[in-house]
Amino acid sequence: MPKRRKCLPCLSGLALLAGALLVAPVSAAPKRVMSLNLCTDQLAMTLAGPDQLVSVSFLAREPGLSMLHEEARSYPANHGLAEEVFLENPDLVVTGTYSLHNTTALLKRLGFHVEEFSFAQTLETIPGEVRRMGALIGQEKRAQAIADDFTRELETIAAGQCGKDPTMIAYDQNGIASGRGTLADSVMQAAGFANLAADMGVIGVAPFPLEQVIAAHPDVISIGAPQKAPTLGEFVTRHPAIGALPDTRIGAFVPEASLSCGIPSVIEAVRALAALRTEIAPCHGNAAQ
Amino acid sequence: MKLCMSLILLVFVLFVVSLLVGPAELRVEDSIAGLFAGGSEAAAIIMREIRLPRALLGLAIGMSLGLSGAVLQGFLRNPLAEPGVIGVSSMAALGAVLVFYSGLAGSSLYALPAGALIGALLAILVLLAIAARQGSTLTLILAGVALSSLAGALTALVLNLSPNPFASYEIIFWLLGSLKDRSMEHVALALPLMAAGWFLIALSARAIDALSLGEEAASSLGISMSLTRFLIVAGVALCVGAATAVTGTIGFIGLVIPHLIRPLTNRMPSSLLLPAGLGGAALLLAADIAARIVLPAGELNVGVLTALIGAPFFLWLVVRARREML
Missing domain, CATH: 3.40.50.1980 (Nitrogenase molybdenum iron protein domain)
Structure with a gap:
């Protein structure tokens, strides 16, 4: 099986690469983050430091869809197009797995660092997603505090029911x-x-x-x-x-x-x-x- | 008379079945108790507020569409004339969509029939101007095809342009109508308009008999062409406009029913009117019952079922018409 043997080094190379990618955001927080999805928009706006967020999607400004529609007005809006990302050249792109498959695939091929967040969202997934976004954009402490407050308040509410x-x-x-x-x-x-x-x-x-x-x-x-x-x-x-x-x-x-x-x-x-x-x-x- | 009596019986049976069919799976005795006297609270609400308006609309709208088809076929002396095929229904839908989704009338239901009546009226006037004079079967149908595709495209466009993202889901409703979740408000909105349309069409009965002898012969019999034209244009616009405003486009009923029933009458256009109305009511009630039963989860749009029956029938009529011409 020469083929398989040949592939071993490239597999280990991939693993190394993946490891490097996983470590990267922790070591150097991205300075320019771009969000293409309504939900990642709101997570990013909650956590990002000043001037860290380059733009959010136009949907984030819709009062009927976005809880943070007022904050979103202080950021430039994008329409989730690969061209816009290419022109901005951000360090990190965050988007949803549900939306814009073609754009995501294209951006990855062009070498952008794209992170996708799952469409399956419940109260249970929120603390984890907050921490993940925090780790990605180098705001771990703030994320941990927000996630802890969130979990604590849920427990308090549950305790008050009879x-x-x-x-x-x-x-x-x-x-x-x-x-x-x-x-x-x-x-x-x-x-x-x-x-x-x-x-x-x-x-x-x-x-x-x-x-x-x-x-x-x-x-x-x-x-x-x-x-x-x-x-x-x-x-x-x-x-x-x-x-x-x-x-x-x-x-x-x-x-x-x-x-x-x-x-x-x-x-x-x-x-x-x-x-x-x-x-x-x-x-x-x-x-x- | 015998024909009408048996059709009335058929409509009555289908009306009752329509009241008994629904996802809540009420027992027959609970349904009847809910409709007439108390019964359980939920059964009463389901029967009076959900199923009764649905059955009433199925009856009245089927009647309107059957009647409109019969009178148009007689008046235009064209076996393929039908509000859906010649684009009157789609223009009515476009009118309703334009007035309602633009928010011109707030979010009032009254905007729907207003827009639909104007759309239907425009369509009939355009068709008469283009096609009625020379009486070619084909011209009318082609003009109708152009009107319906234009109206369908514009309907989709208007719904896509609405700032409310849910509006574009409603394209299906407007193109393939449905009687789902209608209420007594819709009945109050549409029934008086449709009844006025029935009345106007009934007044034209003598005239369309005379017209079957040709326009000149009709004039010599003392028939006023302009009055007849007004009665039929207004009557069909009221019937089709009001029907489309509350259920979207339901096609082919006015095509199929007159052809099925004509052989059972003495072939005078006027004696076809009432049976065609009753037949239309029976067909729409039956199709709406099937739309609720066919799929165990959810339900079909009733316009899909009438098209499944009507489109092959239409093709058969076209083939037959060609053979007769040869």
Whole structure:
């Protein structure tokens, strides 16, 4: 098997190279970081030092998608194009695995250091992703502090709940519900709600028939706030049948855009839902123990 | 009469079945209790707020489309005339999309029929100007093809330009209609307009009989061409505009039904109107039931099913028309 033997040195070479790449960000923090993805935009803005971030994607400025849309206005915007990256020539490019496969592949071929962040995001993945971003851009201490605060606050919120979990569904445009494995699901659970869609076997974000929402009669139906530009899909969440449910709370209970990305600010959504839960199922004296 | 009675019976049966089909899997007795007297709270809401408007819209919109197809075929003396094929439905959809997604009327549902009626009206007037005079089957159809592809492309463009990213998902709804998750608001919005359209079309019944003898003969029988044209243009625009505004484009019903039912009548255009309306209602109710049953998870757009039935039928009509010409 001469072929295999020939390959051994090149394999070990690859391993060396990989090792060098892994070590590199720790030894020298990149001075010019560029983010091409809505979620990495927000992680990077949370952690980066002054002037470290060259540009973020244009989506980061959208109030309906980005929690940090105001901060994003102080950075130049990119449209995730390889040309833009080439002109800026950053030390590090951060992006999502879900978006822009072709751009990512092209940038890697051109020799840019590209780091991808997974699209699968829940509350559990946030501290790890924060630390990873911190390590990549040389802000380990800040990242560790933010991740610790985040975990601590989640524990505090969990400790403040008592009684049976009220049921809830996150119902969105066109009758779409968030099931198991979604950020919304983990936020609902952390705030002490039973996610109706997950309990009925929905995995990921999937259509959920309006009739079944009515039949299941959840305690809370969380819908999106109305957008400026109208769509017909919004009328599904405002269907008279939902309004006719007695004793069900319906409304936009989480801050706008707070469920679109796994970033530390998602804690605001958990806080908002936890407050709602306390209102629905308050702890009376000894019930708390 | 016998034909109408059996069609009414068929429509009634399909209407009831439509009320009994849905993802909540209510038992028959619960459904009936929910519809009429109390029953459980959830069953009552599901029956009255979700399934009843859906069945009512299926009935009324099927009726409107069947009726429009029958009257257009009689008036234009063209066996291929149908609101979907000649582009009236797509123009109605474009009108609704332009007015609604631009946010001109806030996010009010009332914007939809307003835009759709204007779109449908424009389409019919353009088609009449281009094609009615010389009465060639082909000219009308070709003009319709041009109108529908233009309207379809512009619909997709407008939805893509909307600042709301969810709007572009709604292209499917506008091109292949659906009765999913409609409410009584939609019924209140569309039913009066469609009923007005039925009335206008019914008033034109005598005129289209006379027109089957040719325009001059009709004039000598005391038929006013301009009045007839107004009745039919306004009637079809009301029917198709209101229908499209609440369910998107549902094609081929007005094509298939008149052809299936014509052999069962005395072949006078006026005696086809009511049976074609009833037949359209039956076809749309049946297609909408199938759309909910075919896929266990989720549901099909009903426009897909009517196209699956209608498009081969259309091809067969074209082949037959060619053979007759030879």
